[in-house]
Amino acid sequence: MTADETALREDLRRRVADFLAAHDPVTSDRLEFLRARYDAGLAWVSFPDGHGGLGLPQALQPEVDQLFEQAGAPDNNHQANGIGLGMAAPTILAFGAEAQKRRFLKPLWTGEEVWCQLFSEPGAGSDLAGVATRAVRDGDAWVVNGQKVWTSGAHGARFAILIARTDPDLPKHFGLTYFLCDMTDPGVEVRPLRQITGEAEFNEVFLTDVRVPDSQRLGAEGEGWRIANATLNNERVSIGRSAIRESGMIGVVARTWRERPDRRTPELHDRLLRLWVDAEVARLTGQRLRQKLALGQPGPEGAAMKLTFARVAQQLSGLELELLDEDGLRYSDWTLARPEKVDFTGRDAGYRYLRAKGNSIEGGTSEILRNIVAERVLGLPAEPRVDKDIPWKELPR
Numbered sequence: 001m002t003a004d005e006t007a008l009r010e011d012l013r014r015r016v017a018d019f020l021a022a023h024d025p026v027t028s029d030r031l032e033f034l035r036a037r038y039d040a041g042l043a044w045v046s047f048p049d050g051h052g053g054l055g056l057p058q059a060l061q062p063e064v065d066q067l068f069e070q071a072g073a074p075d076n077n078h079q080a081n082g083i084g085l086g087m088a089a090p091t092i093l094a095f096g097a098e099a100q101k102r103r104f105l106k107p108l109w110t111g112e113e114v115w116c117q118l119f120s121e122p123g124a125g126s127d128l129a130g131v132a133t134r135a136v137r138d139g140d141a142w143v144v145n146g147q148k149v150w151t152s153g154a155h156g157a158r159f160a161i162l163i164a165r166t167d168p169d170l171p172k173h174f175g176l177t178y179f180l181c182d183m184t185d186p187g188v189e190v191r192p193l194r195q196i197t198g199e200a201e202f203n204e205v206f207l208t209d210v211r212v213p214d215s216q217r218l219g220a221e222g223e224g225w226r227i228a229n230a231t232l233n234n235e236r237v238s239i240g241r242s243a244i245r246e247s248g249m250i251g252v253v254a255r256t257w258r259e260r261p262d263r264r265t266p267e268l269h270d271r272l273l274r275l276w277v278d279a280e281v282a283r284l285t286g287q288r289l290r291q292k293l294a295l296g297q298p299g300p301e302g303a304a305m306k307l308t309f310a311r312v313a314q315q316l317s318g319l320e321l322e323l324l325d326e327d328g329l330r331y332s333d334w335t336l337a338r339p340e341k342v343d344f345t346g347r348d349a350g351y352r353y354l355r356a357k358g359n360s361i362e363g364g365t366s367e368i369l370r371n372i373v374a375e376r377v378l379g380l381p382a383e384p385r386v387d388k389d390i391p392w393k394e395l396p397r
Helices: 003-022 030-039 058-070 082-095 098-110 224-238 249-259 266-294 301-329 349-360 366-377
Strands: 115-118 134-138 141-148 159-165 176-182 188-193 202-213
Touching: 003 058, 030 098, 082 098, 082 115, 082 159, 082 176, 082 224, 134 159, 141 159, 141 176, 159 224, 176 202, 176 224, 224 301, 249 266, 249 301, 249 349, 266 301, 301 349, 301 366
Parallel strands: 115 159
Antiparallel strands: 134 141, 141 202, 159 176, 188 202
16 A cells, blocks of 8 residues: 555545544434535545545545444445445436536435436347337426336335437437436336246336426437446446455355355365355456446446356355255245345345346346447457447337
């Protein structure tokens, strides 16, 4: 660590100590404490001054979070607002007008407003640029009609990031616009989608004549695809993010290994060690990528990050079932529930095994991500695409 890095770290620790001395986490009102932490720049330390941060390296964030956690500081509902914190916030910071940043970022970080993502559609999942949800300008507002699907947490969300087609005469990548949609507006209907786990953390959302003010358009009209790509790069890095060694799925399986010496075999040991190394490499890579995101430089490397997370999570959850033998076949509860948060490592081993199957679908399917890595990272020839340069309205659907 350089002298400058040491000085930054010491100054940040002093800021946290001074803040805690002025705001007792035990006696302070929860929301007042969180709002004050945001105003002090100790929410996202890598964000700019005035927007919850201090413009510091993102690598310092885990230490700040740990200091607040050790002091018993209140939680900002981050587990229920992963889409808001990991996707909406950095996108609003990068592309939003100053008024939008001041309106949305603070209540997003404090957990007062939970966010969801209205991107995928029944006919536009892997080919997201083919979305058919329409937004038509009407004075100072846009009238939105369409259907979205696989919307995590929509049943508990106040706002959504939304892409809609505003010009069907242009090729599919150019006629899209990005909006911030109020989920409580008339015309927004949320219906649950039950998954293999028994839960319904996903939803389908129907939009019928929903009026979105033009002030909630993010970026310029027709710029939706570029902004959506930045959002997706943020998402792929935020899914499965881990700042601490042996957290997440690898931590769960490592504990099971230590607790079940009777089930150990050389073959299982070899598989666990290989996956432990993969998980650690992914963790360290994620730290580097999140620093790029903090600087507003999301890149296609996030596709490789998310691809690795899905593979490792699925292989680890399968390994855990083998370690547990018949105990791994037990399943605690099939009752339909609509959880407020997604917990990849929660409940029992059977839940983890089934839930991990979705990791290679959500946030971009593994097949599509391999194409991204091949073309944008490795520079391999692109697949032939005959629909890129013709108007969207002429595409077969």
